[in-house]
Amino acid sequence: MQMTEQRTATVVVEWRGELLGAVGPFAAQSPYWAQIGEVAAAASRAAGVPLAVLRLLSVAGGEGGRGGGAVYLAVASGRPTGALAASPVLPDAGHPLRLRWASADGLATEWAWADGELASLGRSRSGPVEQVRSWNLSALSRFPTADGPVWLKSTPPFAVPEAAVIARVERARPGLAPRVLAADGRRVLLADVPGVDCWGAPEDGMLEVVDRWAAAQAALAADGPGELADCSPAALAERFPALLERLRPDLSGPEYAQARELAGQLPALAGELASCGLPLTLVHGDFHPGNWRFDGGRTTVLDFSDAAWGHPALDGLRPQPFLSPERWADVRARWVDAWRGLLPGCDPERALELAPPLVHVHFALRYQEFLDGIEPSEHPYHAGDPADEVRRALRAAAAR
Incomplete structure (x- = not known):
């Protein structure tokens, strides 16, 4: 059966610690489970009192954080006056990883x-x-x-x-x-940051953020990691084998064997990347157009919660999956030119050619951190992502 990205939302209502029932399901305009503004509004209208959505309880169907039938828990600001259906969930004793x-x-x-x-x-x-x-x-x-x-x-x-x-x-x-x-x-x-998010990179003006971010990274390289996690290529190579053992049940036999071979190659790959002459620095960690906001004159970078200490090629490559091939060519050329201007003699083009396997290793490790840090009802957001990133790393290594 072909998966639809349509999301429906059912909201279980809690008041004064008691589960009173549920409202919905509602058809949501956004397919993304995390986008809960319209869900809270629809559920509040149905319940007759303002509700605040607390968390995802379960989801049937959908994948990649979107689509399917999502069930949420919300807290009511007063006793609901609207009609409530029987609650589809039982009272919850809590979880030590609940945010x-x-x-x-x-x-x-x-x-x-x-x-x-x-x-x-x-x-x-x-x-x-x-x-x-x-x-x-x-x-x-x-x-x-x-x-x-x-x-x-x-x-x-x-x-x-x-x-x-x-x-x-x-x-x-x-x-x-x-x-x-x-x-x-x-x-x-x-x-507030006025403007629009840059999904699809709609205007040439927003591309100046590539130059400004590279200049910031060049300046920040002298600061050292400080509170940032070490996600340098050498650190990623060191951490990857232990992750592979955890993911072995999720990989096929050939995939696991290929991944072990890749793990053995990563230290040398980290050395090649270092020879390109770009410094370790603060990396944004999710530097794509959805985290750029453009007001028609200047672009602001948003969402630094995944920032780390690493190689700037991690950010240089991040926009690619979100852009058309033609637009990616523009962004790639802009990134290469920015670093050549900042550090004459460096080889940013070579860095972008070498880095893809390590970029996917980085995301495999990061997704596993997400799964290790959240309660089980939230796992559908990231389930399978670490193994999928390992597969992408294998494809990237093969393409080299």
């Missing part, structure tokens, strides 16, 4: 912190909080104020504290990252 915004008390604490910081800034909230996205990698909510919207972003323990990374980037290249209004560990209040 703080995935429970009623935890989400209330996040929002209370944001309200307190806004009051301190003289920008108290002027209306209801609007949930935008919530899943195991982040919770993003919009707080309206008289001076424009402010964004609360909360991230998990396995994410880097974004405010510290943004501070680094701002020292190297002012205006390249969002403005931090307040921060507390892995929660941050961000000023």
Whole structure:
């Protein structure tokens, strides 16, 4: 049966710690499970009281974080007045890996912190909080104020504290990252960034972000890793064999044998990459057009929660899967020219040719970190991703 990307959402309603029933299913315009704004709005209308979505409970069908029938848990702000169906789930005793915004008390604490910081800034909230996205990698909510919207972003323990990374980037290249209004560990209040996300790279003007990001990375290379995880090519080569043993049940016999052979080649590949003359530096970790925001004049880089210490080719290659071949050729050429201008004598083109297997090794390791850090009901978001990235690494190595 062919999979459809249509998502339906059923919402189980909790009030004062009790499961009262469910509303839905609703047809959602966005197929992505993590996009919960329209789900919260539809469920609130059906329940007759404002609801806040807490977490995904289960999903039937769909894959890759989209499609199928998703079941969510939401907390009600008061006793619902709408008709509720029987709840499709049983009461939950909790889980040690549950993220703080995935429970009623935890989400209330996040929002209370944001309200307190806004009051301190003289920008108290002027209306209801609007949930935008919530899943195991982040919770993003919009707080309206008289001076424009402010964004609360909360991230998990396995994410880097974004405010510290943004501070680094701002020292190297002012205006390249969002403005931090307040921060507390892995929660941050961000000023609004006008414009549109650059899915499809619609305008040539947004491509200046490639030059500005390369310049920032060249400047940041002298800082050293600090709080950033070591994801240098040598570190990836060292960590990969242990991951392969964990993934052995998910790989076929030939795939496992090929992956073991690749593991033996990675140290030499890391050495070749080092010979290209580009420095280890801060890497964004997910540097694709969906994390670039363009206002018609300047592009801002968003979402630094996957930042690490590594080779800049990781970011240089990241836009490719999101672009047409023609547009990728433009972005690739821009990246190569930027680094040649910054470091005469380096070989960025060769780096892009060498790096693909290591890029996929990086993502295999990162996806496994996600799975290790989240409760089982959230696993459908990332299930199979580490093994799939190993397969992509094998194809990339074969293509070389």
